[in-house]
Amino acid sequence: MDDLTDLAAYAQTVARRARGASRVLATATGDQKIDWLRRVSELIRTRGPALMEANGRDIARAPEFQLNAASVDRLRLDERRLTALAEGVDAVAHLPDPIGEILDSNMRPNGLLVTRVCVPLGVIFFIYESRPSVTIDSAALCVKSGNAVILRGGKEAFDSNRALYQLLRESLDDTGLPGDAVQLVETTDRAAVGYFLRCGHDIDVAIPRGGKSLIERVTSEAQMPVIKHFDGVCHVYVDRFADLDMAEDIVVNGKCQRPGVCNATESLLVHGDVADAFLPRIGSALRERGVELRCCAKSRPLLPVSELATEADFRTEYLDLKLSIKVVDSLEDAIAHINEFGSHHTDAIVTRDSMSSDRFAQRVDSAAVHLNASTRFNDGGEYGLGAEIGISTDKFHARGPCGLRELTSYKYVVRGQGQTRD
């Protein structure tokens, strides 16, 4: 157990150990990492009772943190969830290993073979507030991509995270990978995060996953690059050339299938030419499902039982059964509204017109643009990345779902036969 009385020294020690482990891990073979992942999966399957006992202590403490019923449910580890967790680790084991892949190459006229080779980022500081299962998922992705990781979980899941962490460490020891490839910050003191964010020499990237205030804090304090995941103010635009049945399905799915997540639809834009035909039917479909509507002045007369939207509504990620609605005069107006009021996360168009969809795809400045598909599909699994550590709203380094590839960098390896430069 490390000395936690001097948090600055503690953070530096942990970060330095991670750097050392990362150098070993960068050269681990794919098989070594697969062995580790299989051992993790095996231990999750066989340690159910102990894990659930630790989790029970967190559940018992939940009232101290004023967790509501939904949050307590998210915190809970039961047999079904542990099985799903082990299956997730197996799935990561099966993903292709990105490290060492030659991304591209260039044979130069002088005989130099210039190759760009995929390498790990190095050391990742991952800060999360979510379910304890994220402890396993994130460690699996980081180590599979050759990175050492420092995990900082939420205080609500402290005992669960520690129990899962013990299992990760034990698996590292069992399979010969460096133990410090995965480290858990062993204190819930908020100040500790700040000290880690100052370890720019030994931590290559910080990834915060949680509420807006966490992400803002990390962004302002971090001395290393940050992969940010801000709001998802996601739009569906129903074009005048839309198939209105399809539009209804996509809007209802985007809003109602899982309203509390970042890729849920928060705002509906409808072309004026189809407003009369579309708004009454989508209004009743949404009201049937208990969705509260906040409408612009043009759409409100077509939508009984709705409120007038404020400008703030159009910038709000409700994460709830609420939807803002606006009638626009043109495709261009829809694009301009999305670029101005949206959060550059996921925006969809429904249209049969290829000129409209091409223009929308090109001009909407978002991580994901969906043509005739629900916003809910922006997800590493749905995109075929296998698994994700988060969804980036940045443009730099990684955009959209972050899987194994987004946790890597590259180096140039140049093969010569004695070439010198003139």
Next chain:
Amino acid sequence: MDDLTDLAAYAQTVARRARGASRVLATATGDQKIDWLRRVSELIRTRGPALMEANGRDIARAPEFQLNAASVDRLRLDERRLTALAEGVDAVAHLPDPIGEILDSNMRPNGLLVTRVCVPLGVIFFIYESRPSVTIDSAALCVKSGNAVILRGGKEAFDSNRALYQLLRESLDDTGLPGDAVQLVETTDRAAVGYFLRCGHDIDVAIPRGGKSLIERVTSEAQMPVIKHFDGVCHVYVDRFADLDMAEDIVVNGKCQRPGVCNATESLLVHGDVADAFLPRIGSALRERGVELRCCAKSRPLLPVSELATEADFRTEYLDLKLSIKVVDSLEDAIAHINEFGSHHTDAIVTRDSMSSDRFAQRVDSAAVHLNASTRFNDGGEYGLGAEIGISTDKFHARGPCGLRELTSYKYVVRGQGQTRD
């Protein structure tokens, strides 16, 4: 002319204009950008006298800035250099346009076609202290990759930069691209840089190119990501399986061909088994060329007319005819020394043994690892990138030479036929 009395407002105005221009530029066709580049090249070729006159004013002012002869030479624009500059712009025009390229795609089982499409980063703030030609080179690369750019040149080249900037703007007007695609910071006040670095909302990336203090300042103040270019403490390691003739060529070339640049060799590591055979000959080859040697205790007896190296020597980017030399006991020691004392820029091994070169390539944690080739080859042109805006010593987003591709991001464009998520 903008009001320069309120620098904060000025920076915000310039950044907001750049953001607007970037939205237009992102959808410009390849032909539009080529037309602009051709016009720029044409004007450089025809405006020689006016450009040289403006440059003459900077040259005349050089003594005020205590520029040495080499710096004054770097500042000078003559006919030969203007021709080379125009040719460089033509070369950028000929490079493949990265924007819109589908980087990869994935047909999902549910029929969604997930594509990852190359897009510009958006707005680039480029801060440089170097030659006025960089004004043209950087604008050409930024606009070709669909980005708006805000240029901040050095005070020593103020008049030259303004003259070149007028030509860039005129070319934008002539060819129908938004004029604010390229803007020059019209003041040499150092405080202005700070205000631009706070425009995180409208500037997507800052790229400082210059001395260490500039880069450190930008890194600490920037609210947006930074592509950094720190020191090049570049090594050549002569393995015990090296061809010593080749080793001599590579060391002499790396050190002497152009000592003042970041990819020049600064430190020589020699395996103990070949120290007796190699050090006396490389010592005399280097001394003939006026290179001053700073040696470890083991190498010094083999190298008359040399000084004992301090630990600081092994961390120093001399940018001069000086070389630090150390004898190592093994390949592993060489790798450990490079990872500890180097700057992760460019490091080379000379060896005939494929096990040694593979291990060196894998374990040296540098942007570029050269096997049997001079460190001097780390360069966008030599690597086949066409041109570069700088060489990144970061691992995040871009590593090594930064050409057009490194000035881009991507978005996911997902094509469906009405899919909704279960």
